[in-house]
Amino acid sequence: MGSDTLTLLSTREIAKMRQAGKLAAELLNHLEAMVKPGVSTLAIDEEAEKWTQKHGAKSAPLGYHGYPKSICTSVNEVICHGIPNAKQILKDGDIINIDVTPIVDGYHGDTSKTFFVGTPSPIAKKLVEVTEECLNRGIAAVKPGGKIGDIGAAIQEYAESQGFSVVRDFVGHGVNRIFHTEPQIPHYGIRGKGKRIRPGMVFTIEPMINEGTWEAIILKDGWTAVTKDRKLSAQFEHTLAVTSEGVQILTLP
Numbered sequence: 687m688g689s690d691t692l693t694l695l696s697t698r699e700i701a702k703m704r705q706a707g708k709l710a711a712e713l714l715n716h717l718e719a720m721v722k723p724g725v726s727t728l729a730i731d732e733e734a735e736k737w738t739q740k741h742g743a744k745s746a747p748l749g750y751h752g753y754p755k756s757i758c759t760s761v762n763e764v765i766c767h768g769i770p771n772a773k774q775i776l777k778d779g780d781i782i783n784i785d786v787t788p789i790v791d792g793y794h795g796d797t798s799k800t801f802f803v804g805t806p807s808p809i810a811k812k813l814v815e816v817t818e819e820c821l822n823r824g825i826a827a828v829k830p831g832g833k834i835g836d837i838g839a840a841i842q843e844y845a846e847s848q849g850f851s852v853v854r855d856f857v858g859h860g861v862n863r864i865f866h867t868e869p870q871i872p873h874y875g876i877r878g879k880g881k882r883i884r885p886g887m888v889f890t891i892e893p894m895i896n897e898g899t900w901e902a903i904i905l906k907d908g909w910t911a912v913t914k915d916r917k918l919s920a921q922f923e924h925t926l927a928v929t930s931e932g933v934q935i936l937t938l939p
Contacts, residue, residue: 692868694886700927703888706795707925707936709743713786714799715939721801723778727759731770738788746787746794746865758785765853765894765902765911765919778804781814783921794861796890797937798923809897810918816848817895817920824891828926828933832883838875841893851900858890861925885930892923
């Protein structure tokens with residue numbers, strides 16, 4: 687897709703995006719209390735939908751290209767797009783990424799976080815901590831006049847230095863009134879390559895970092911992406927706005 691599909695947002699639109707992002711962050715904070723052994727991923731989804739409606743917002747994932755639920759719940763070896771399910775009961779030692787996108791006044795607030803269920807194994811703890819640091823390093827690489835490749839390079843260098851791998855099949859994306867749009871933000875790459883980063887760009891950075899191979903397989907449901915070797919995967923996501931001064935994180939409470 688060419689740069690003509692790239693939307694640069696005005697200050698007013700970025701303020702709208704911040705409202706949606708704030709609600710998304712508050713929703714994640716609200717759901718965190720449910721992340722404990724014995725709780726089903728469906729129960730978390732149902733609470734997310736109830737809370738979202740109560741706050742006058744809509745769940746963007748629900749019905750998106752036929753997706754059946756309001757949030758994504760990706761447990762252990764699931765990289766992303768895990769579908770909440772009554773039979774999937776969280777147990778001690780699991781990790782779960784919860785990905786939420788409420789729509790507020792037409793604008794999408796997209797964020798996700800990986801939580802520990804009970805006490806994590808040492809490798810799970812390290813993977814989750816490294817993944818969060820990958821997101822932080824990706825954000826720190828965003829500068830007006832820089833290149834998209836700078837973001838992926840910062841993430842890839844750190845993840846691989848810690849013995850982990852970066853998923854290639856899924857990327858960050860532009861987001862505004864449209865859920866997924868230009869630019870694409872790979873979480874691997876080469877500094878100085880890719881499109882120029884410009885003020886008014888709003889996009890997600892959402893690194894998916896794997897314990898073993900970076901390769902993914904999509905399950906028969908057409909949504910759930912799992913690691914090819916069934917080892918653990920973790921993810922963190924923020925929505926960001928590029929300004930003339932630098933970068934603002936829009937998905938903060």
